[in-house]
Amino acid sequence: MSFRIAILGTRGIPNYYGGFEQLAEHLAPGLVKAGHEVTVYNSHNHPYQGKNWEGVDIIHCYDPEYILGSAGQFIYDLNCLIDARKRNFDVILQLGYTSSSIWGLLFPSSAMIVYNLDGLEWQRTKYSKLTRRFLLYAEKLAVKFSDFYIADSPVIQSYFRDKYGIESEYIAYGAELFPQANGDILREYGVSPGDYFLLMARMEPENNIETILDGFTASDTDKKILVIGNATNKFGKHLQHKFRDDKRVLFGGVVYDQQKIHSLKFFSRLYFHGHSTGGTNPSLLEAMASKALIAAHDNAFNRQVLGGDALYFSTPRDITKLVDHTPQGLKEELMTRHNQEKIRQEFNWPAIIAHYERYILHSLYIHRNERSILYRRYSRE
Numbered sequence: 001m002s003f004r005i006a007i008l009g010t011r012g013i014p015n016y017y018g019g020f021e022q023l024a025e026h027l028a029p030g031l032v033k034a035g036h037e038v039t040v041y042n043s044h045n046h047p048y049q050g051k052n053w054e055g056v057d058i059i060h061c062y063d064p065e066y067i068l069g070s071a072g073q074f075i076y077d078l079n080c081l082i083d084a085r086k087r088n089f090d091v092i093l094q095l096g097y098t099s100s101s102i103w104g105l106l107f108p109s110s111a112m113i114v115y116n117l118d119g120l121e122w123q124r125t126k127y128s129k130l131t132r133r134f135l136l137y138a139e140k141l142a143v144k145f146s147d148f149y150i151a152d153s154p155v156i157q158s159y160f161r162d163k164y165g166i167e168s169e170y171i172a173y174g175a176e177l178f179p180q181a182n183g184d185i186l187r188e189y190g191v192s193p194g195d196y197f198l199l200m201a202r203m204e205p206e207n208n209i210e211t212i213l214d215g216f217t218a219s220d221t222d223k224k225i226l227v228i229g230n231a232t233n234k235f236g237k238h239l240q241h242k243f244r245d246d247k248r249v250l251f252g253g254v255v256y257d258q259q260k261i262h263s264l265k266f267f268s269r270l271y272f273h274g275h276s277t278g279g280t281n282p283s284l285l286e287a288m289a290s291k292a293l294i295a296a297h298d299n300a301f302n303r304q305v306l307g308g309d310a311l312y313f314s315t316p317r318d319i320t321k322l323v324d325h326t327p328q329g330l331k332e333e334l335m336t337r338h339n340q341e342k343i344r345q346e347f348n349w350p351a352i353i354a355h356y357e358r359y360i361l362h363s364l365y366i367h368r369n370e371r372s373i374l375y376r377r378y379s380r381e
Contacts, residue, residue: 001361003037005031005037005093006038006092007040007095009095009096009100010024010042013042014048020096023173027353029056030357032054032056037057039056040053043061063075073099081103084108091364092108092111092112094115094146096121097115097118098138099138115143117142120277121135121138122135122139124277124278147367148168150168150171151169154304156168169355169359175285175343175348176348185264186263186267189264190250193267196226196267199227199272202230203231203233208275208297212316213242216248217246219320224249226250229253230253231251261286261290268292268293269293271294281302287339288342289340291339293336294310294335295311296311296312297312309334310335311327
């Protein structure tokens, strides 16, 4: 049976930004191949301006974020929702709630609403106390206005069950195993195979970038650390200024090319993953798929994915020890192999797309039966 499914909450596909865009880039064409009509909402200034991509209908809506900053996301989400109200969608899959849940009353009553609850946004330290209070409120609204829920991590699933008494479906992100890395790419960044450390993340405090670099610069290593990410924001500029005198610290800018990302991770001596909140992180899965040896920040999100197949850190001193005495043996080789096997078995895109489809179809069956029962009760009264 075919259904009309809309995906809202991203800047659009193909992916030029981050995790939700990556999810939509794989999920939308996958659902089309399964026989459904799928629409993805794109920002009006998205680099891809076509009306169809990989069989997915694309609708561009005005997005003033480039003028207003983060406040523009609220207007963009509103514009997408106003357009969605004009169309007869069976399902609206809303990715994230930070700037969309305040418009919850405007969701079309004819469609089933499914929220992907994302990470615990109000815990992110980059936000002010006032913003974090609003994000907690937005989280409550997402719970209120959604019919069904998806969590990308069992940790988030447990949080929403304990706090709000709701059940969500755990569906992780995915990653792809790469057949071959390209060592020639490394010359562009001034590094060589196995002779550099790697840090790849958005320049935000909760990603523990400063902790990692503090520990690295205190080490005795003559090797370099390559920092990949857009360092043009306030925090990124702070990091560049703070570590400008250590010639071992290289800021390489942002990278979206998957072959480059894979190769940089594959050839690194040790990949530092500092994310401390946000569920199953796409960049962590990419590192696992790239057979990188991973040193992860010690928190429940990372341990849920990696288990014993990683090194862990909490403090700059932990980083210094890992840099000066990086373990390189059979145990570490087994870690990388186990992580690749997890990608094959648990975090592969075909299985995740199929899980989304099963959950949507099952939820639609429940949703329509419940509405039918309510309608019959109302009619009798």
